[in-house]
Amino acid sequence: MTDRLGGGVRRKRPTMRDVAREAGVALRTVSRVVNSDPTVGAHLVSRVQAAISALDYAPDERAQQLRRGTSGTIGAAVRNLADAHPVLSAVDMASRSHGLAVLAMSTEDDEAREREAVMSMCGRRVDGIVIEPIGTSHDYLSAELAGGLPLVAVDRPCGGVEADAVLSDNAAGIGMAYRQLSVHGHRRIAYIGDDERIFTGRERAAAFRACVAASGGPLSGMVHPGVVTSSRVASALASVLSGPSPATALITGNVATTIEALRYLGADAGRLALVGFDDFTLADILRPALTVVAQNSAEIGRTAIDLLTARAADPGRPVQTVTIPVELIARGSGELPPPV
Amino acid sequence: MTDRLGGGVRRKRPTMRDVAREAGVALRTVSRVVNSDPTVGAHLVSRVQAAISALDYAPDERAQQLRRGTSGTIGAAVRNLADAHPVLSAVDMASRSHGLAVLAMSTEDDEAREREAVMSMCGRRVDGIVIEPIGTSHDYLSAELAGGLPLVAVDRPCGGVEADAVLSDNAAGIGMAYRQLSVHGHRRIAYIGDDERIFTGRERAAAFRACVAASGGPLSGMVHPGVVTSSRVASALASVLSGPSPATALITGNVATTIEALRYLGADAGRLALVGFDDFTLADILRPALTVVAQNSAEIGRTAIDLLTARAADPGRPVQTVTIPVELIARGSGELPPPV
DNA sequence: CTGAAAGCGCTAACAC
DNA sequence: GTGTTAGCGCTTTCAG
DSSP states (O other): OOOOOOOOOOOOOOOHHHHHHHHOOOOOHHOOOOOOOOOSHHHHHHHHHHHHEEEHHOOOOHHHHHHHHHOOOEEEEEEEEESSSHHHHHHHHHHHHTOOOOEEEEEETTTHHHHHHHHHHHHOOOSSEOOOOOSSSGGGGGHHHHTOOOOOESSSSSSSSEEEEEOHHHHHHHHHHHHHHTTTTTTOOOEEOOOTSSSHHHHHHHHHHHHHHHOOOOTTTTTOOOEOOOOHHHHHHHHHHOSSSSSSEESSHHHHHHHOOOOEEEGGGGGGGEEESSSSSGGSSSSSOOOEEOOOOOHHHHHHHHHHHHHHHOTSSSOOOOOOOOOOOOSTTOOOOOOO | OOOOOSSSSOOOOOOOHHHHHHHTTTHHHHHHTTOOOOOOOOHHHHHHHHHHHHHHOOOOHHHHHHHHHHHHHHEEESSSSSSOOOOHHHHHHHHHHOEEEEEEOTTTTHHHHHHHHHHOOOOOOOOTTEOOOOOOGGGGGGGHHHTTEEEEEESSSOOOSOOOEEEEEEHHHHHHHHHHHHHHHHTOEEEEOOTTSSSSHEEEEEHHHHHHHHHHHHOTTTTTEEOOOHHHHHHHHOOOOOOOSSOOOEEEHHHHHEEEEEEEEEGGGGEEEEEEEOOTTGGGGGSOOOEEEEHHHHHHHHHHHHHHHHHHHOOOOOEEEEEEOEEEEEEEGOOOOOOO
């Protein structure tokens, strides 16, 4: 049901022509004043400005863009607009400092929606796109990329096309989490995280396996990548905590998993050492407060805009993947000792 | 530093003309095909479509909009893009079902930024604006409103201009919270919330005072509206909990206050009955789990879009304020008994 | 320093 | 059914 707005009568907006007529000058002069061209006589400037405010004139950016050939806008296709989204916020800020507006659209974690959103951005001729990729194949963008559209992926790389990317140092993060737990005496450490079909799920699970291998700890039954649902996390956790030699510590691979794990553990949360990948607002008021590997979202967003502007300035530059360091924030849950 | 993108050479995009030439038809025919006008011969349709995909043509929406006179976009000016924003999400969804795109911009809780964002939306000739007002005066919009711009405020009303609004039932929510605590035996109930200069802060504090008055409870020293900072909430809480007859229960007026209160209480959180205004993602995994008055953000967003479309269809309709019911979600913290 | 004319990419009246 | 012609609101050569 596409019922574009505008059924009712809406007083016509004043156009530049109207202003010109009102001020008794040529169209071109109004344009100059609007764009603060210094080569206009002070006298005319004030007359035009008077006309502008008398008519409440505001230039139509679409027409400006059309004529100028640039939109002054970058698109941000993110997983959703509802959850905390520090990267989007950082992108927004960084863009503003470049004089660019941000057109944010959500992909709802859906491949088709992502494509739709991105295509709509292209239709609006955005000057660049920041994408948090969902789909595994992004070759629907290859034409745009070949045409020089600056595109940068955040959090995960795009699939099937060459594009700049800004990623967190997943391996280092898992390493920090593992080391923290080891240092506090844990030998039997488990991991529950995203499906390995997802880039970050794959990277983090692999890093975890590498840590276990390097430390000579037990691996069997300790790694549980998979879809993040309440029931899947619950059963993984149940399996990890049962048997003759249960895990004494857990690493969760993303916020959703962390939360599901906490939900499952309930009042027993204080009896299992826990380090979560990715920080979230209330992690510090949980009891025990949650130790996390925090991604530097602000830096990710800033870097994304840097890459975007760099590519816009030089479309031929080599494609680049930037890895942003993560940080361990010890708050208590990761420093719990193993039971004696 | 306004350095609009586009420094580098970017291959010119194909235009409708190019498609027409490629397909050997007139411009108008391509336009018809693009807009799926049924009056085009099947033969030509396929020829045009072949040309379109051969050239990777995508219509320029700005030009379409300019010509059509409508943008197919609504603006959403919200406090920020970082925090959870279910209203924005709902606006997004509801808009999509009307075939409208959403241009989301953050106001960063700043009056000047709000104005900037809204003006930029007007410059883009959005078909309507959903705003979470920050400033107290919105008469910079009066010209747009007079011109028929559909505008709807969410969460709080606009100041100084007549505009539709969608608000939560603050008074009822405070009433629910108060009643829940009363029912569980509390007589000395305190309130800490937003500054009364803020609309919701004012409404909720007033409702609280009315509840106390109606129930004949003690009022003096129990109401603490003010700016929500860590220190202000801490000192309010300290004052409320000290003295000969301290409060045994607390109502917090917004999420930020709730969280600061929990931070201050720390391990003692289980000893003070607490009901927070507004739900948040992790309220259920706290211990005790948090009893809240939940606003129906999804309904707020949907209603906002309904009002927007209604006004677009009939600019002369009377201005309307819709109040959305809230709901008490009992999770434990609000059902704690007073100490004996 | 200012103004007339062309045209950005597209759609909407009209002819054919 | 299809092509021609205007023009949306603006910027921008290029003359005055």
